[in-house]
Amino acid sequence: MRILLVNPNMTQSMTDKMAEIARQIADGRAEIVPITAPSGFPYIASRAEAQIAGAIALEMIADNLHDIDAVIIAAFGDPSLAGARELFDVPVVGMAEAAVMTAAMLGERFSIVTFSPVMTRWYTDCVSDTGLASRFTGVRTPKTHLSDVANAARDVRADLVALARRAVADDGADVVILGGAPLAGLATEISADVPAVVIDPIAAAVAQAIALASLGSRFADRACKPIAKTSSGLSAALAAVIAQGA
Amino acid sequence: MRILLVNPNMTQSMTDKMAEIARQIADGRAEIVPITAPSGFPYIASRAEAQIAGAIALEMIADNLHDIDAVIIAAFGDPSLAGARELFDVPVVGMAEAAVMTAAMLGERFSIVTFSPVMTRWYTDCVSDTGLASRFTGVRTPKTHLSDVANAARDVRADLVALARRAVADDGADVVILGGAPLAGLATEISADVPAVVIDPIAAAVAQAIALASLGSRFADRACKPIAKTSSGLSAALAAVIAQGA
Amino acid sequence: MRILLVNPNMTQSMTDKMAEIARQIADGRAEIVPITAPSGFPYIASRAEAQIAGAIALEMIADNLHDIDAVIIAAFGDPSLAGARELFDVPVVGMAEAAVMTAAMLGERFSIVTFSPVMTRWYTDCVSDTGLASRFTGVRTPKTHLSDVANAARDVRADLVALARRAVADDGADVVILGGAPLAGLATEISADVPAVVIDPIAAAVAQAIALASLGSRFADRACKPIAKTSSGLSAALAAVIAQGA
Amino acid sequence: MRILLVNPNMTQSMTDKMAEIARQIADGRAEIVPITAPSGFPYIASRAEAQIAGAIALEMIADNLHDIDAVIIAAFGDPSLAGARELFDVPVVGMAEAAVMTAAMLGERFSIVTFSPVMTRWYTDCVSDTGLASRFTGVRTPKTHLSDVANAARDVRADLVALARRAVADDGADVVILGGAPLAGLATEISADVPAVVIDPIAAAVAQAIALASLGSRFADRACKPIAKTSSGLSAALAAVIAQGA
Amino acid sequence: MRILLVNPNMTQSMTDKMAEIARQIADGRAEIVPITAPSGFPYIASRAEAQIAGAIALEMIADNLHDIDAVIIAAFGDPSLAGARELFDVPVVGMAEAAVMTAAMLGERFSIVTFSPVMTRWYTDCVSDTGLASRFTGVRTPKTHLSDVANAARDVRADLVALARRAVADDGADVVILGGAPLAGLATEISADVPAVVIDPIAAAVAQAIALASLGSRFADRACKPIAKTSSGLSAALAAVIAQGA
Amino acid sequence: MRILLVNPNMTQSMTDKMAEIARQIADGRAEIVPITAPSGFPYIASRAEAQIAGAIALEMIADNLHDIDAVIIAAFGDPSLAGARELFDVPVVGMAEAAVMTAAMLGERFSIVTFSPVMTRWYTDCVSDTGLASRFTGVRTPKTHLSDVANAARDVRADLVALARRAVADDGADVVILGGAPLAGLATEISADVPAVVIDPIAAAVAQAIALASLGSRFADRACKPIAKTSSGLSAALAAVIAQGA
Incomplete structure (x- = not known):
């Protein structure tokens, strides 16, 4: 294949x-x-x-x-x-879409955590386009845009863990998607720190x-x-x- | 301007x-x-x-x-x-979008009538994208695709009037949008034959x-x-x- | 006309x-x-x-x-x-309705900012009645009702600007409607202070x-x-x- | 009381x-x-x-x-x-609203059957206003408006039974509301002829x-x-x- | 009966x-x-x-x-x-369901207040199942789970009143449902302290x-x-x- | 695994x-x-x-x-x-759920075709529970219930193909799910007769x-x-x- x-x-x-x-x-x-x-x-x-x-x-x-x-x-x-x-x-x-559909089969409500507030509106529209907005608890991001997108997974890792934990505790998510290509690979690294299933979109x-x-x-x-x-x-x-x- | x-x-x-x-x-x-x-x-x-x-x-x-x-x-x-x-x-x-928003201010429920079944899915998605799907009664088209799109307004005029009348009688539309650039100008020609407001998208x-x-x-x-x-x-x-x- | x-x-x-x-x-x-x-x-x-x-x-x-x-x-x-x-x-x-439809053609998500919390439920219902609730980010108002409605535009101007800015930053609105007849005329006065399109409903x-x-x-x-x-x-x-x- | x-x-x-x-x-x-x-x-x-x-x-x-x-x-x-x-x-x-809420507690999906097509749009809006549109299978009516509304329950009784049966068989309703004051009292008369729960709105x-x-x-x-x-x-x-x- | x-x-x-x-x-x-x-x-x-x-x-x-x-x-x-x-x-x-339908006939927007965050997701799904999510302003609960559920009505009464008041002031509820069998009977005790209709589900x-x-x-x-x-x-x-x- | x-x-x-x-x-x-x-x-x-x-x-x-x-x-x-x-x-x-999510990744709008009208309401509720009702074009079934469910795939095969074709032509589906365990294995047999992607739920x-x-x-x-x-x-x-x- x-x-x-x-x-x-x-x-x-x-x-x-x-x-x-x-x-x-x-x-x-x-x-x-x-x-x-x-x-x-x-x-x-x-x-x-x-x-x-x-x-x-x-x-x-x-x-x-x-x-x-x-x-x-x-x-x-x-x-x-x-x-x-x-x-x-x-x-x-x-x-x-693959991340969203996968999330919906691994739990009930999913959140997206990403590295920049700039992506919030577009990612929200993506979820709406899949048709699964009713199972979506929203996007959480750091407050400011990173100038160095390439190293986001390294530079804001602690922030992303904290955001994922808030998505679980405050928004009721039981699955967290780490959105955006710069975060590829981060899911497995932080999954033990987040009380929810964590999804890497490229893996999904x-x-x-x-x-x-x-x-x-x-x-x-x-x-x-x-x-x-x-x-x-x-x-x-x-x-x-x-x-x-x- | x-x-x-x-x-x-x-x-x-x-x-x-x-x-x-x-x-x-x-x-x-x-x-x-x-x-x-x-x-x-x-x-x-x-x-x-x-x-x-x-x-x-x-x-x-x-x-x-x-x-x-x-x-x-x-x-x-x-x-x-x-x-x-x-x-x-x-x-x-x-x-x-302009046709849809205009329709929603000239009546309560709008239909789209167009010249080809090929357009149905795309036009339906367009209405969803505006957010006004709840006021939309659907797309009505002739059953087959016209090979000569350019002369659609002339060649299937009677069909379009009949479809518009069904949109009113069967679907409850009080506004009918004539969708697709090839139908530009047809609305004013047929409006007296349709018991609803008829909208030309380019005019709107x-x-x-x-x-x-x-x-x-x-x-x-x-x-x-x-x-x-x-x-x-x-x-x-x-x-x-x-x-x-x- | x-x-x-x-x-x-x-x-x-x-x-x-x-x-x-x-x-x-x-x-x-x-x-x-x-x-x-x-x-x-x-x-x-x-x-x-x-x-x-x-x-x-x-x-x-x-x-x-x-x-x-x-x-x-x-x-x-x-x-x-x-x-x-x-x-x-x-x-x-x-x-x-005109303000809402206009907002939806000038941007993607609109907010209503008005002068009194008393209006929140009614205005929310108005948006629902238009069918465009999915593009609506909510009503923001000062916390208390003004006794002098007539001079609202003058008396709570700074509050309204702050509320509009929060609608943009926190709610993701790119269009802000200044709701309620007492605010007629305020939109042009404050539009330079709000990083979004600002709509005066009577103008719309x-x-x-x-x-x-x-x-x-x-x-x-x-x-x-x-x-x-x-x-x-x-x-x-x-x-x-x-x-x-x- | x-x-x-x-x-x-x-x-x-x-x-x-x-x-x-x-x-x-x-x-x-x-x-x-x-x-x-x-x-x-x-x-x-x-x-x-x-x-x-x-x-x-x-x-x-x-x-x-x-x-x-x-x-x-x-x-x-x-x-x-x-x-x-x-x-x-x-x-x-x-x-x-009482008929609709009652219907939603006596079954899963309800239909409205009434005596005139003139009422369809208004009744549909009523259901939407209750918030229960997702459990509503639509309005069914005779094709033409009765001139004598007062005697509707007597004059179109057979039609109404047939419409109620279609609401069950074709639309999947398990509760049928007989809408409109002129039909008051008809529900108990026809309930044995309809394979669903039949509701009289004034009784509800x-x-x-x-x-x-x-x-x-x-x-x-x-x-x-x-x-x-x-x-x-x-x-x-x-x-x-x-x-x-x- | x-x-x-x-x-x-x-x-x-x-x-x-x-x-x-x-x-x-x-x-x-x-x-x-x-x-x-x-x-x-x-x-x-x-x-x-x-x-x-x-x-x-x-x-x-x-x-x-x-x-x-x-x-x-x-x-x-x-x-x-x-x-x-x-x-x-x-x-x-x-x-x-009875509480939700009753709430929707006693007001416009209802909230659920209950004794434990553990119930939030299930109760939210219950409301969705009724079809009335559009009139629902959400579940409010204390932050931690009570070990002694049986005496919840007595032990967290003041918290529940405060949560009900926030449901009214912040969420716009005009009806508050006290959810969960352990709270049976509490509604009449606290209704004078809450500026909204308060519903006991077993009574409803x-x-x-x-x-x-x-x-x-x-x-x-x-x-x-x-x-x-x-x-x-x-x-x-x-x-x-x-x-x-x- | x-x-x-x-x-x-x-x-x-x-x-x-x-x-x-x-x-x-x-x-x-x-x-x-x-x-x-x-x-x-x-x-x-x-x-x-x-x-x-x-x-x-x-x-x-x-x-x-x-x-x-x-x-x-x-x-x-x-x-x-x-x-x-x-x-x-x-x-x-x-x-x-797996069939529905898979369908939503193989096309835009999916239909369910099954062997008995008895299943329609339950299957419709299943789709709603996934959250993907907006991409669903409905259930199509033969008009009567088969007494011999076990051989449904053999006995009503021609009917099922015809229903699938109507789901495509009339309902706009581009994916058809053959619902119900008795139809396991039928999808590959009939896919060449249906102008859409055909899904076998157990395979999905x-x-x-x-x-x-x-x-x-x-x-x-x-x-x-x-x-x-x-x-x-x-x-x-x-x-x-x-x-x-x-």
């Missing part, structure tokens, strides 16, 4: 870190094929950026889909998830990608696929997928 | 038709500045296409924002509306753009703007807006 | 202040025809009062509808809005009334109009409208 | 019929004090009429509250229910009024009561209640 | 206290038949315990249903309420049981009853009910 | 069929340990039966939890899922159980666990778990 891990951010070190965790979770059950966005932004943090990076992600998927059994869109806001599901005949997993995404691919679902001939379209300015591979249609 | 009418579709004749109606509604109160997508698709009809065309629309806005008082994203699914609102310091109006969008611009709201210094970001591969104007940040 | 501005409160000075702002927004595009309730209450602040003042408002509209293109019910709880829409063949705008109502009237919608023959009814004890004009029916 | 049965409609024969059923349900446990609206409409069937008749009902209650232990607003749309609860220090029961309202009064709740000093207000044009009794305030 | 008061907890003193209050409310209108769980738990406080105690309650009802006009499941989380309604041809009242349940039984609804032949089933390991009486089916 | 497959129904042939499919999906990645209810019902089809069988399932789990990495409750209504999650320190997967449950177990989450010390309780009448193993508490 081969899983395409699409990082719509341009930061290679994030891709490397996520691929490392992905391979631990896959544990030989799947080959991880990581790719990093060739253009766009170092780290997506807004709807405007997700609009643009999501379009780039569609091209990245189309260009690398050969022999792939499942795709992970490895950015917490799941840019272009709905569009990718329309176009491609394999399971497409969003990192945020890999577990879900393998689970979905193992079902062997038939995606061809789906009635929901877009009708065939001509296009202008797209990569050849993406233009070809869109030209084919339902 | 100058209003930028952004058609994220590549079809110039649609832009022309919408600009004509826009100028009728503006009636001298505003100058209409229409632009047509230079790349993308002839006519957006899926989430995948909206992902891509929305990214193009952000560049179209950034490139043409000088001396503009309000922006209309003139495609019924409102591609990149959330992102455009984050980035630009003027009112940004989505054609679907123009009326709302003028209304919002007339309030003279202050958009600078909004806390919700994305933080400054470097980028790669964007148009110079869009990159500059994103580089500036909140 | 002539717009009937119906103040269901008996306080003439409120009517005068709202008419002044209305004329600024109309800016020559419409004539404002203000009327003040001849009976009822100085200032409506409960559902019981809205029940009674709303019935009076229906008579005020029926008595003054000649040559009118749109009606504004100029009290923040929108008394009798649903009933007025059933009866009259012109756009009817509620001040609260006038902008919406002009927008809706500019669409030239056809209201006659709507299937949703009540059937003809005899009545007893109503003003002659209102009785005549109700006697006519659908 | 004395229960004030307020008919906001002007039709005395409806009051008589409802009082008769009320006395059967009360069965000696409570005295029924019926009053009929002195002005307004023969039979309320719209939001506009409910606005006006509700204001009249508040005066009817204030004028007759002496020695009363509970109030029933005996019209299916519950005109002025929220306002009456604010003002008066006894339980106030709405006929629709009386049972609930006795239940609520039997609890002996303390209404004085509630924080939710409106603050004291002067007024103009109200009956002396209502003006006095409103002048007293919280 | 005879009402079966089923305590799914094993604590006889709770049954005795609830029966005493039930008889006060019934006031001669109904005979109260109290029974206590023969196995299970001293006091149910989790979903796991409710799963087990609910199965025991179904047997308790089946074994004691002779000559009974209504059943009360006298534990605040309403264990097995949905199942009991399917099986038995009399009104079945849940103590939590009895009032509702009498109200529902007084309607004389027909439960036989309901289409919603389960189809006949064989079973193994159930009490003879319960097996017989299930063997009979719809 | 060892997965306990708990069939709360007493029918061994169902357990055998589900274990066979489970082993296909596991494909060597996990050992499947199937157990069948020793008492209760041949096939659960109501809330009453789920109440009882769920209590039995808790004992089945407690008695067999040694060396188990994840538990599947293998009945479509997920009896005792919430309770089992409280008590046991491993992932617990409900067959319905196994894939999810492996996914959740692969995350290695820490369940000990969760704050949400019930407090320790004495009990009477439970199996020794279950009593011991409950006696231990949080």
Whole structure:
């Protein structure tokens, strides 16, 4: 089984870190094929950026889909998830959606803890988009934005533990999602300090990608696929997928 | 007052038709500045296409924002509306959202009637995104997709009237929105045949753009703007807006 | 274009202040025809009062509808809005609903800031009635009721700015509505002090009334109009409208 | 125990019929004090009429509250229910709300069957106002409006049975409410023909009024009561209640 | 009229206290038949315990249903309420549901105040199950769990009054439910200290049981009853009910 | 990895069929340990039966939890899922919930197709309990109940395909869940005949159980666990778990 891990951010070190965790979770059950966005932004943090990076992600998927059994869109806001599901005949997993669905199967109410207040609105919208807002107890973040996002897992670790504990005690969460690619890998490190199940979104995404691919679902001939379209300015591979249609 | 009418579709004749109606509604109160997508698709009809065309629309806005008082994203699914609102310091109006909000002020329950079943899911999601699903009675369409979208308003006019009448009688709608750019201008032609208020989305969008611009709201210094970001591969104007940040 | 501005409160000075702002927004595009309730209450602040003042408002509209293109019910709880829409063949705008719909087109999440905790429950219900509760971050007010409502805009200005800033920082609002007729005109004065779009409901109502009237919608023959009814004890004009029916 | 049965409609024969059923349900446990609206409409069937008749009902209650232990607003749309609860220090029961709450305790999903399509939208809104829309399977009615509302229970009895059976079989209702004062008394006549619990709203309202009064709740000093207000044009009794305030 | 008061907890003193209050409310209108769980738990406080105690309650009802006009499941989380309604041809009242429905007829927004934070999640789910979450302002409890649940009403009385007052002032509740069997009887003692209607769930349940039984609804032949089933390991009486089916 | 497959129904042939499919999906990645209810019902089809069988399932789990990495409750209504999650320190997967969550990651809107109208209400409630009702297009079933449930997959196969096709064409589903243990294995047989992804709930449950177990989450010390309780009448193993508490 081969899983395409699409990082719509341009930061290679994030891709490397996520691929490392992905391979631990896959544990030989799947080959991880990581790719990093060739253009766009170092780290997506807004709807405007997700609009643009999501379009780039569609091209990245189309260009690398050969022999792939499942795709992970490895950015917490799941840019272009709905569009990718329309176009491609394999399971497409969003990192945020996978974390949320996984959380909802490991407990009753989940919280998201992340490294920056800048992400709160977007992450909240992500949860709403999954349909599971009724089981969501909210986002908790430090009060100020970190200038150095890359080292967030190291620099605000104690804050994140404290926030996770408050999510449990004050908000009633029994599952805590550590949101955002810069926190990849932190869940296992802090889980003993938090009286709840702690979820690493990239781990959840890999577990879900393998689970979905193992079902062997038939995606061809789906009635929901877009009708065939001509296009202008797209990569050849993406233009070809869109030209084919339902 | 100058209003930028952004058609994220590549079809110039649609832009022309919408600009004509826009100028009728503006009636001298505003100058209409229409632009047509230079790349993308002839006519957006899926989430995948909206992902891509929305990214193009952000560049179209950034490139043409000088001396503009309000922006209309003139495609019924409102591609990149959330992102455009984050980035630009003027009112940004989505054609679907404007139609829905207008409908909710002209009656209690609104329906969307459109020319193709292909649009149903996307339009339904658009209404959910506005938050007004509780006042929505659903989408009604002919059973099959028209190959010639451009002449939909002429070719399926009788069907659309019948569908609108059923939306009133069977679904309880007291406002009917004629969704999709190809139906621009049809509302006034058929309103006497439908026992409900009938809305033309481009007309509603123009009326709302003028209304919002007339309030003279202050958009600078909004806390919700994305933080400054470097980028790669964007148009110079869009990159500059994103580089500036909140 | 002539717009009937119906103040269901008996306080003439409120009517005068709202008419002044209305004329600024109309800016020559419409004539404002203000009327003040001849009976009822100085200032409506409960559902019981809205029940009674709303019935009076229906008579005020029926008595003054000649040559009118749109009606504004100029009290923040929108008394009798649903009933007025059933009866009259012109756009009817509620001040609260117009503010809420306008807010939802200028941003993503809106808050209401007002001068008294007494209004909180009613205003919350107003938002629910619009259908847009999912985009609402709540009402913020000073802790105690002002005895002198008329000068609220002057007396608690600093408090209101602080509340608006908290609505942005703590509740995630990017639009703040200054609710209640006594705050008419305050929005433009404080908007530079609040990192969000600030909305004056009477301004929003006038902008919406002009927008809706500019669409030239056809209201006659709507299937949703009540059937003809005899009545007893109503003003002659209102009785005549109700006697006519659908 | 004395229960004030307020008919906001002007039709005395409806009051008589409802009082008769009320006395059967009360069965000696409570005295029924019926009053009929002195002005307004023969039979309320719209939001506009409910606005006006509700204001009249508040005066009817204030004028007759002496020695009363509970109030029933005996019209299916519950005109002025929220306002009456604010003002008066006894339980106030709405006929629709009581039927809905009772239905929700006798089964899982309830339907409303009534005599005219004219009532559908208003009754649907009534259910939404109770908060129980998620357990509601909708309104079913004959296709056309009866000119003779008074004899609806006799004239369309077979139709109503058939509609109730469809509500069970097609909509999944296990409780059916026969909505509207003209159907008072019909529930017991047809219950053997419907494979569900059948509810007569006036019976439910009386049972609930006795239940609520039997609890002996303390209404004085509630924080939710409106603050004291002067007024103009109200009956002396209502003006006095409103002048007293919280 | 005879009402079966089923305590799914094993604590006889709770049954005795609830029966005493039930008889006060019934006031001669109904005979109260109290029974206590023969196995299970001293006091149910989790979903796991409710799963087990609910199965025991179904047997308790089946074994004691002779000559009974209504059943009360006298534990605040309403264990097995949905199942009991399917099986038995009399009104079945849940103590939590009855309190919630009663609250919604005595005011607009209700809060639950209880003696232990351990109950918060379960009680919140109970309210959601009724469908009335939109009128619910939340659960307030002391911060720590009491070891001696039996004397909660005495030991934390002052705390509960303070919590109820905060529910009114901070959460906007106008009705406060004192949740949990250990608080039975406290409502009348503290109601003068709380500026809201205060509800004792067992009192509400009895009032509702009498109200529902007084309607004389027909439960036989309901289409919603389960189809006949064989079973193994159930009490003879319960097996017989299930063997009979719809 | 060892997965306990708990069939709360007493029918061994169902357990055998589900274990066979489970082993296909596991494909060597996990050992499947199937157990069948020793008492209760041949096939659960109501809330009453789920109440009882769920209590039995808790004992089945407690008695067999040694060396188990994840538990599947293998009945479509997920009896005792919430309770089992409280008590046991491993992932617990409900067959319905797993199917629903999986569906929501393979498409946008899912339908349930099952073999009997008797299941409709319960399955609908199951979806509501997951929180994903907004993405659910409803249950479709044949019009009459099959007397021979065991052979449903064979006897009504053509009907089920037709219902699935209507769920896609009329309801807009892009994923179809074949609900109910008697349909285990049918999904792969009919998927080529349905223009949507088709899900077998037992396959989804196994894939999810492996996914959740692969995350290695820490369940000990969760704050949400019930407090320790004495009990009477439970199996020794279950009593011991409950006696231990949080």
